Amino acid sequence: MTGTGMPQGPGADAVLLGFARALRAAGVGVSAERVHAFLRAVDALRPGVRADVYWAGRLTLCGDRDDLERYERVFGAYFGDGSGGPPPRSVRIAPRPRLRAAVREAAARSRTGGPDDEPQGPPVASLASPVEVLRHRDVVELDPAERAQVRRLLAAFALRGQSRRSARRRPARRGPVDPHRTVREMLRRGGEPALLRRHARVERPRRVVLLVDVSGSMAPYADALLRFAHAAARGRRTEVFTIGTRLTRVTRELSHRDPDLAMAAVAEAVPDWRGGTRLGELLREFLDRWGQRGMARGAVVVLLSDGWERGDPRLLAAQTARLHRLAHRVIWANPRKARPGYAPLAAGMAAALPHVDAFVEGHSLAALEHLAAVVRGADTDATGGTASATGATPPSAATAIGGPERPP
Template sequence: MNAADGAVIDRRDDGPEEQPDVVETMTGFAWALRAAGVNAGRERLTTCLTALEHVDPVDPEAVYWTCRVSFCSEPDDQARFDAVFGRWFLEADPEDPEPASAGDAPIDRLAARRPPGAPGDRQEVVEEDPSSATEAADVEVLRHRDVALLADAERDEINRMIALLAPRVGRRRTLRRARGGRERLDVGRTVRAMLGTGGEPVRLVRDHRRDKPRRLVLLIDVSGSMAPYADVVLRFAHAAARVSPATEVFTLGTHLTRVTRQLRLRDPDHALSAAGAAIPDWSGGTRLGETLRAFLDRWGQRGLARRAVVVIASDGWERGDAALLGEQMARLARLAHRVVWINPHRGKAGFAPATAGMVAALPSIDDLVAGHSVAALTHVAEVIARA
């Protein structure tokens, strides 16, 4: 008899397996929220842990609203919170990279993550809604479907999923230093402080290296061969530009076009419309070598690509000189912190990087990843984050 038939599930029969600690569980949940773009810092985590002491940890609705009130401060945070909450507590293990759909209602699986010794070791009836299970299965199938084969209604759902992504890179240390920390004694400030104490080193002043967000640069091929995927990758770039001001977006075709300002617009549809109006060579030819050289000459060599994570989205069909593309890719690799290449055909059976452009660029690529589905773009966001 399954849960949908009203079977009684006794969690006391689970054996002597130790339940996870609530602090460890919520700390991991806060990290997952931060990766999704929610500002789940230490203060909000402390607030959430304090609030959870006053609710029943096996009451999923109470835990859901306690965490949501503690972590969400902006309207955009709510959809991301629901997606991470579903992945973390409801439909998958925390290590599972597949997110649950946003807006899932809390269910009793939260009880499996209650702190040790928490009240509520009792028999409970868990009922499963068949329509909800079917909807979740449909969403999971849609996440892995090639976006070039989608119907219009399915594409709307895919666009909503991509808007919930939060592709961002970490931070990098700079040469500038700031007061505080315990890294190094600041001799100059210490000596100046001694002037007011009669030459006695009453207080040693220390400093530390500052850090700043690492820049993310996306170069997106909008030629005719990339037409089925360019819109989706631009939406991915819009999600990245929304969560980090250190994101720059360019399109490649027969011309190089900077669309960062257009993709800063809040609404994805408005941003894509503005970008489309600014791109003069949409669905045109492909001259990756020439446009990449133009990017490096005008932007990359002057600092935009230095120590940045550069993501190129293209199928590698080069109409120009493939040798020029190889030279410019090697030049880019010397400037960038990491080079990631998204090929929408990478995730398909029988794929081989055999086009002239891919063969020329391959030696300078750090990560060659797929980009044909939402699941593939989710993996791209993880690759970017690890970089």
């Protein structure tokens, strides 16, 4: 690899695709078409220069103003600039590159075969490759510097529940005829015929409820999972609880914009750090106090736990089945699932798994990105960690065993 461009082969593509995945996890609507345009733009510009990669991604991957702030944070965290802003001043930043002119210049250089006289700077791939490797490493194995890098990437996360159609309607070009607006338009014209006005259902994200295990067995993962919950709590329809020997609602504590202040507030509010685990009793308490009254009804509920249970596993099975009937979807993220030879043999995990819609990993940054995609409604396969892949009852069968059909 030299300073004249990105390395050839799948390694360079993996770096750029990993950056696109990080943007998607941060809530940027990065579609396959945008990723393809990003790769073409980087290839047409100077792939080894941070400034060109920055502008190529900003012009192709961002769809609206809300995406710009997320893009700045993810670019800074992914490519090593702690400030989260544009590339440093050591690399000359020209105005926004004109892609058509850049394509013509690139074609002319390829015909003449002359080298580029402008300084290329450090290749972006060499800066991002460690981050791409870091995404797949278990957070327990990280050193302090790598933990700080993961924390910066987690701060750029965004968690949005699966969309649902609400009862409200909005004006639209297609859809059923809106009789009230159509009649008002005709009256405004003095009774003359007018164009038919139409409306469509408004789509809103479902509520997301996170239950984070902070018991002793989950202590190595508690910080990363709570920082993931802090990024998720920026959404208005997200609730966060900690579970161990007690159930503690920490949504207000996680409302601080600064992650470190939020973690300090959670540390003061949670009285049962590194204690035991009473999943069945605490899940029953959650359903009695909040879930049954509406917090879990039609929501996406995520349990982040290793499944170790000190109480009766039959109680956990009954309460998980009860939650499955109330919620739209129940997702269980287990950091131990990624270990070689893992099987859900713990009594609590084995009891709850038949009533879980998706069983995924939660040990690394890439696993949490996948978890965010599952919460948004992405389909999972056997390698992605569905409940059926681990021998659990499929959702339809679990519903038949657990009781009546859940609300939409």
